[in-house]
Amino acid sequence: MGRRLKLGMIGGGQGAFIGAVHRLCARMDDKYEFVAGCLSSTPEKAAKSAEEIGLDPSRSYPDFKTMAEEESKRDDGIDVVSIVTPNHMHAAPAIEFLNKNVHVICDKPMTSTMEDAHKLVDAVSKSDAHFFLTHNYSGYPVVRGMRSLIENGVLGKIRIIKGSYLQGWLGSKEEDSGSNKQAEWRTDPSRSGAAGGVGDIGSHTMHLLEFITQLKLQSVSADLTTFVEGRKLDDDASIMIRLNNGAKGFIIYLSSCYRRRK
Amino acid sequence: MGRRLKLGMIGGGQGAFIGAVHRLCARMDDKYEFVAGCLSSTPEKAAKSAEEIGLDPSRSYPDFKTMAEEESKRDDGIDVVSIVTPNHMHAAPAIEFLNKNVHVICDKPMTSTMEDAHKLVDAVSKSDAHFFLTHNYSGYPVVRGMRSLIENGVLGKIRIIKGSYLQGWLGSKEEDSGSNKQAEWRTDPSRSGAAGGVGDIGSHTMHLLEFITQLKLQSVSADLTTFVEGRKLDDDASIMIRLNNGAKGFIIYLSSCYRRRK
């Protein structure tokens, strides 16, 4: 490889969940060097977050436009940027960096609206840089092994497929606790989009199901529920599915399967 | 208890599956003495089956009417009869023995038609004897434990319920093998009724779900499939459910989840 890729990050500051995981994994692989970031949409918080994790202050930016501008001018500017913001903030920075021909690693779901999705697809088609969506479970050996069993015909023709993703962290009204940033934006249609759990963990399940079987979802019949009173987005789903080879099955996810004990 | 209950059996002869299991369990419990039977609807086969398992030939009967007649006359006649025939042959013998005030233990599903069900309910209401349906899983300690967890409020209000019963024995066209009597009648609408796997193992799942939660199924949305070509009844189902307390979930069963290797 010659050298480590220079990595930037949008989001992932204080109170965030997944940004630190991305940085940890980048260190584990030892193929990246984390050198720049706009770790929060609040400039002050971005600066504090950078200081906290030891990022060079001169490469901590108050907003992603400045970061794209400055980093693309430097000889030692970032090769790739990782976008770990709430869903509604995926498209804008992704387009900005793609326009500067900086590669983009973007969290799923791709965007929170179809309109954003179309704009992003357009930007990707015009850019020299690559765009990657973090359907991260496809990297697990067990997932590759499952896909391989099917690809090699060991399981024969697939008749029935089940996927489930069970969580319980949204079993109570965490978004009102005042201390759970992720719960706040994930249950807020303006930041998360129209899908709650379906967008968050249902999207993983659907991707895995298609990735492993190499079949395509053809139709769904879904029973979405909001179990936690006053919440605006779904926190549970049972989804019956049919696939393009005649296989059937279902996907379920639960963000609310238990209530946190006090 | 004083003495062991005298047990008779309808069905459970050569080539049958569940009769021998009932007799084994009756021996394990040591509360029953198996003394009479009409082990097959074919008189010759009934006699041979009786001989094979060491049943007194004078109490092996060629048909269930004769057996009900004769046994109810004896001082040492059976106390209770176990009916382990295909579904369409539950109602008639059950009614016959109930009319003689002999207790009846009957395999699920109760009957294969609504008409039979109504007749049977009528016979039960007129008889001095009891009628028991073998929803046998409710006897397992783990099932009682689960019910107790819910009853005692340990799990709180139930939001989501999942039940699954996975089998694979009907993954190929076993009913054409010529050597699988159970496969033959279970896939034959005239003997099994309108429901295939739903009647066979779906009925267990639905009963368990209601037994454990003490809730009632309110509505279902089912996607029944027949995966094995040429089969007349369903061999797979995905069923989304709603319960009377607002809980949701699904039931699945699969009689065909794998194909037997040759």
Next chain:
Amino acid sequence: MGRRLKLGMIGGGQGAFIGAVHRLCARMDDKYEFVAGCLSSTPEKAAKSAEEIGLDPSRSYPDFKTMAEEESKRDDGIDVVSIVTPNHMHAAPAIEFLNKNVHVICDKPMTSTMEDAHKLVDAVSKSDAHFFLTHNYSGYPVVRGMRSLIENGVLGKIRIIKGSYLQGWLGSKEEDSGSNKQAEWRTDPSRSGAAGGVGDIGSHTMHLLEFITQLKLQSVSADLTTFVEGRKLDDDASIMIRLNNGAKGFIIYLSSCYRRRK
């Protein structure tokens, strides 16, 4: 087989542990008919125990000599007797029935003294009947499977063997509770012999080890312990072993690995 074997039992009355298990298993197999017994060395208790489990009073005997005498005279006398008494009471009844050419199924360990062992071997050699020792674990499919793996060379030459049998029921001084007959005799050298846990569960482990590997124990170095104060026999052992092919390993058993919570 023609007919069920007629089974008698010595021991296994009220308060006993393993006799009921033997009777249950005989019923499960359906190859035996339990017809006679001397269920306790106390005649009154023998009679009560027989009544409790529904044994024909005329074939419940006050002592094993009478039983051997009477049963061997009957045309429908027992074919085989199961001896489920404390260790010191194995040899005498076994010899008595062998002398009458009645087959004997005897609990392990065979005897509690070497002297008794020699007498019993002598009786076996003179009798027309068979003598079986209940090293029952050898009947499990998993044990047969392990033996087969070694026999077929799948595991190569055996280098290292470990056996362990962990129990905790003697972790406190159960023998003083007044309600645990088994604890009383198992910790009493006059009834159990010189070996406590070694005779009880160590004997199973040693047999399994030789049965599975088809090797022979050649030497042992044992650290026996009595953890429960005032107990007269061992309740724990660590035993390093060497086998006749150069393999090494160890056996451990623990009758006292935990203390019962009050």
Next chain:
Amino acid sequence: MGRRLKLGMIGGGQGAFIGAVHRLCARMDDKYEFVAGCLSSTPEKAAKSAEEIGLDPSRSYPDFKTMAEEESKRDDGIDVVSIVTPNHMHAAPAIEFLNKNVHVICDKPMTSTMEDAHKLVDAVSKSDAHFFLTHNYSGYPVVRGMRSLIENGVLGKIRIIKGSYLQGWLGSKEEDSGSNKQAEWRTDPSRSGAAGGVGDIGSHTMHLLEFITQLKLQSVSADLTTFVEGRKLDDDASIMIRLNNGAKGFIIYLSSCYRRRK
């Protein structure tokens, strides 16, 4: 913490096993910055190893004495050195860096001879720096949890303790393969010391046992074996132990429990 600790490493070059693991974990924790090393005792190999993993060539040293000398002179010199060499090469570099007041993290076992151990203890006592032995398993939450259960009396007085560490990588004569550096030195008394597996994985087991129980080993009876022909050190052990509170148990380890399939 203010800043990451500057980390050096002795050993861990091409063909080595554990050095890369230490570096990976240091990156995961993000408390260290790896900046200098003498990655092999062969200067050429040290340089190549450094290049391969992207270490600044000016801080890759041909020998540990030079490294200790140079690094201790620099303002930005290493704070701590990790020693991941074969056992006989622990004491010398540890003493060298302790004499320069650089903290030392040293792999177990501490030394390969008692003489070296005494010298090292002496160096530690004279140094301002700390010396750490990597009994790494003590860092696992499950180990802390076990220790806590005992410390809080949840398990009562400890009677019996078992430890085992099973490996199979030395089940064949790996040291003759020409491609397994670790197998070579671990089976070579001049580099590994008098103990083979006992020094390698037995030392982990003994440490864990004392760490978890907070008891002390009082006496051992060990049956060491060399199963692989021609090997000079033990590759299996059964060790009966007694502890200072009267507890008993055993430790086993196996470096040779299976033979690698060709």
